[in-house]
Every structure is written in C-alpha cells, then in structure tokens.
Amino acid sequence: MPERNVVSWTAMLGSLARRMDLLAAKRVFDRMPQHTIVSWNAIMAAFALSSSAMTAIVSFQRLILDGLPVNSITFLVLLTACSHLGLVDQSRDYLVAMAMDFGVPLSVDHYSCMVDVLGRSGQLQLATSLLATMPMVPDYVAWCSVVSASKNLHDVESGVFAARSGLELRARDPGLNLLLSNIYFGGLQRISPDLS
Secondary structure, eight states: OOOOOHHHHHHHHHHHHHTTOHHHHHHHHHHOSSOOHHHHHHHHHHHHTSTTHHHHHHHHHHHHHHTOOOOHHHHHHHHHHHHHHTOHHHHHHHHHHHHHTTOOOOOHHHHHHHHHHHHHTTOHHHHHHHHHHSSSOOOHHHHHHHHHHHHHHTOHHHHHHHHHHHHHHSTTOHHHHHHHHHHIIIIIOOOOGGGO
C-alpha cells in the first residue's frame, strides 16, 4: 500500500487475526505506528481464541499501562480468554472491574461469557444460578453453553432444562437439538417425547 493509516493497519490486523495467522498479526500489530482500542481488541481476540489465550490477558495489562480507554469488546475478549483457560476467579474479577473500575456496563454477552466460564469449569449450578439472577433475559448462547457443559459433565437434568429454555428462544434449532441428542445418546437416557 502506498499510504498506511490507522484504519488500513487495523484492517490488515483484523484480517490476519480472523484467519488465525497469529505470527503475521503480531508482526503487523508491532509495526503499527499507533494503536487504538480497536487494534488492541483485534490482537487480543486472536490470542484469546487460540492456544495463546494467556497472551490476551497479558496484552490487556499492557493496554491499561498504555492508558487507552477500554470498552465492552475488550472485556468480552478477556472473558473468552479466561473461559479457554478455566480462570473462574479472574473472570469474576474482570466482570466486577468492568462496572466498578472502568465504568463499562455489563451486557447479556458478558453474562453469557461468564456462564460459559462456569460451565467449562464444571460449575453448572453456579452457571444456572447466574442465568436465573442476571438483570436481563438470558440469550440463546448462554443456554447453549449450559447444554454443552451438561454434555461434558454427563448432567442430563441440567442439559434438558437448559435446552428447553434455549428452544423457547429458537425453536427447532439444529445446533441445540444436536447437543441435546449427544447428551442422551451418550448412554444416559432416552429422548423425552415432550421435548421435541
């Protein structure tokens, strides 16, 4: 490119991050003359979704030291990294820090990420309790996280409850029905006719 600005640099970075070409994305990020919260979020997301999730958390600490204002996307990326790493306590700390320290309002997406963190760590009761007490209606993604965790933990009861709740939001969704069938066909129970 004959001329590069923060937008073109960030576009290149985002493209490489989506392709999960971490090495090239990091090279572009390091060569950028100026970083914005968008470029930080892009590189952190690339790390969070890869086997380098801890690098996303370290990057957040660098971002804070650089003095850039964070946003809701920054915390979604952090919670995703924590989910992949099984960092339940750190996820809770980030969720509290969002509103208390950074003034970033919590959305249903942040709660869904926290549900995923709890589900992946085997804390299904806490995950469903969070869904029941969150100040907004849980979304389909949150219920799918519980169904997926139920499958991994062989917890049919929690899986069926979460699947019913998810199907109320998206009736006949093939993804959720597939997760639910995997719970049953895992040798745990026959499919209940009233669920279909």
